[in-house]
Structures are given as structure tokens and as C-alpha cells.
Amino acid sequence: MKDNDNIIKDVEWHELETKKENLSGNIKFRKKDKRAILIKIYKGVAFVLIAAFSGGITGGYISSKLYSNNQAKNNNSSIFQSNKVTNNEDSNSKNPITRVAENVSQCVVGINNSNDNVLDSETSTYSGSGIIFKSDGYIVTNYHVIKGTNKHLVKLSNSKSSKPLNAKVIGYDAMSDLAVIKVDSTNLPTAVFGDSSKVQVGETAVAIGNPLGDEFSGSVTAGIISAINREIRIQDPSTGVNTTYKVLQTDAAINPGNSGGALCNEDGQVIGINSLKIGSNENVEGMGFAISINEAKKIINSIMKDGRVIRPYLGIYPEDYVSQDKSVKGVLIKKVAEKTGADESGIKANDIIIEFDGMKLQSKNELQDIINRHKVGDSIPCKILRDGKIIRYNIKLSERPVFDN
Secondary structure, three states: OHHHHHHOOOOOOOOOOOOOOOOOOOOOOOOOOHHHHHHHHHHHHHHHHHHHHHHHHHHHHHHHHHHHHHHHHHHHOOHHHHHHHHHOOOHHHOOHHHHHHHHHHHHEEEEEEEOOOOOOOOOOEEEEEEEEEEOOOEEEEEHHHHOOOOEEEEEOOOOOOOOOEEEEEEEEEOOOOEEEEEEOOOOOOOOOEOOHHHOOOOOEEEEEEOEOEHHHOOEEEEEEEEEEEEEEEEEOOOOOOEEEEEEEEEOOOOOHHHOOOEEEOOOOOEEEEEOOOOOHHHOEOOEEEEEEHHHHHHHHHHHHHHOOOOOEEOOEEEEEEEOOOOOOEEEEEEEEOOOOHHHHHOOOOOOEEEEEOOEEOOOHHHHHHHHHOOOOOOEEEEEEEEOOEEEEEEEEOEEOOOOOO
16 A cells, blocks of 8 residues: 555645636536427428428419410311321321221222223223232222223222233133232232131221222221121022122211222221122112122132132022921922032932931021031932932032032
């Protein structure tokens, strides 16, 4: 302890004078006021919300006022002014009918026909329309458009000032009223064939053709699809045989010159080939018909391959039959065509076909529908009622002769 006592010494304290120099040696601590900070934050948020709310009310009022003024102006403007605005918009916003007309019209041609030795635009007679389906000049049209003439002129829609092109007939099918012709040209615009099985009632239908000659080429009418899979039966006058075709019914105006032209959907795809002859007995205002493109494609392919459509043929002149007591139904054979499958099998006039290809028959239309499902050369079993006895036969189908109706 003595050593420590020597180290630690008393210190003498002196008072520090600071008052004169206004210096204070005291340190003051102040607590943070959290409540005041929160109040400031709340005030800031409230200000922003009030500003946004009032701005929204003001903007809504101004917009409503401007809309009312513009609406009043539009109500007083003409349809032509409205159309001008539409025409200035991007093509994607165009009316779908406008787009179809622009894209498909260039693929639709006018066809003039004549039997004159010298064929020119002055001596030819206007007939109808056609659709380019191959770029090297192949065109499908109605058979009745070219029927009975041997000279054909085709006027392209995109060359009004150029000379019409001569066309030759590749082949035709009178039953379906379709024909294929060809012009000597290349790089022609071609139409896109759609799928008529996907067409629905109520869809937009656009008909494009040449209703009154070159002066009105590329005319467009529009409407809706009124009915699908409408069945039209065409009878071969030489045999009495009916062939059933599926057609589309539309209320789009189809005039005489529109025959052979295109019936399109909103996408510009051809879904039918207009024909006044198909369903001609039913034609009334607001009711037009077009051969469905799925039916047409099969016929076009056959014409391109063979120059005609090869159809199976039984070789009989049929008539619906019902016995007096209604116990027997079938098809009465009025006449048998020579050198046909029926003739070679031993079928005779006044025989009654009661069963064909395993199916009991109710009418001649049923018989023809079964035949149409087969091909030339097929051998079909059948039951014949002759003098009260049932006889079984196998009939080989031959090719139906081509007729010109």
C-alpha cells in the first residue's frame, strides 16, 4: 500500500468560469417526437389522394363533354364522311368484305363465248365468270357458261386494257354444271379453296363475279350463308338417274353473270362456286346457290385427270315401287340399257330390286346413293323380285355415259 500511496496524489479542483464567454458546458438531450412525423406522413398521403380524386373528376367531366360534342357531330355527318375515315385506316382494320373483294377479285375472270369464225370482243357474247385455281392458266367455271359454243375469251380482272385471252376446254361435267378451261398464261393470281364442311349457317358470304359483262367486272355482293348441305338432285334425262350434290344456300345476290364466280368466306377462301342452274327451279329473290367447294374439288380433279367425271352406272331406268298392300317396297326396273352391268347380269324389265348391297330399298334415290359409294368395276349383290320369286344377282357396275343437258 505504501507504493500505491506514493503514486496516487490528491488533485486540486478549480471552478471553470464560462458564464462570461456565454459558453455552457452543459449538454442537453432531446427525445424524437414520433407522433409529429406520423402526422406529417398522413397529411402527405391525404394530399395526394385528394389531388388524384379531384383530377379524376375534372378529367371525366372534360372527356364526357368532348364525347358529347363529337357524338353530336357524328350524328349530323353523312355516311360518306364516315367511309372516308375508314378508308384512311390501316388495311387490318378494313371491313372484312372489303378485304375479301381486294384479294379475291383479281382471281375472278370474265368469260365471253362465240361460235363465230373470228372471235373478238365485238362479236363475242358475254356469258359469265370463272375462278383461276392454277397460276399457269387453269380456270373453273359453270358448264352452262361455255355450253353450246366453241370459242371462248377470258378477260383478266387486273388487265382491263389488255386483250382478252383465248381459252380451250379441258373438260366438263354436265351433271354438276362444272367445267375447266385453260388460257396460255403464267404467274396468274390464284384463289384459295377453303373447306366447305366447316361453313356454318349465319356466316358472312361474299359473291364475286361479272354480272353484266366487262363493264361491271369484279362486282361484289354480300350476305350470309342461309343453309348448308342443301341437297340438290339432278336427273340424267337419258336414263332418269339422279345424282345428289351438296350446295350452299345464300341470300347474297347471284345474278346470271355471277355464274362460275366465287362464293367466299370472311377469310377470302372460296367455299363455293356460284351457279344459277343448280336449284334453278327454286330460285327466288334472296335465295342463291353455290356448289360447295368440297364437291367441286373432287370434280375438278377428275376433269384434270380424265377430262370428264367417271361415275358408276347400274344400267337401268328406275322407278319407285310400292305394292298395293304396301308389303313390298323397292325399285321397279322400267328398262335395261344395253351393254351395261345390269344387261349382262340378266336383269330384265319389270324386275323389282328389293335389296341392294345388303340394304333393303325404299326408293330409287336410295339405290343411286348406294351406287355412288362404289366405283366402276365393283360387283354388287342384289335381290330381285320377279313373278313373285326372289332371285339373287351380282351386278358389275359400268361407267355412266356422259350426257349433255
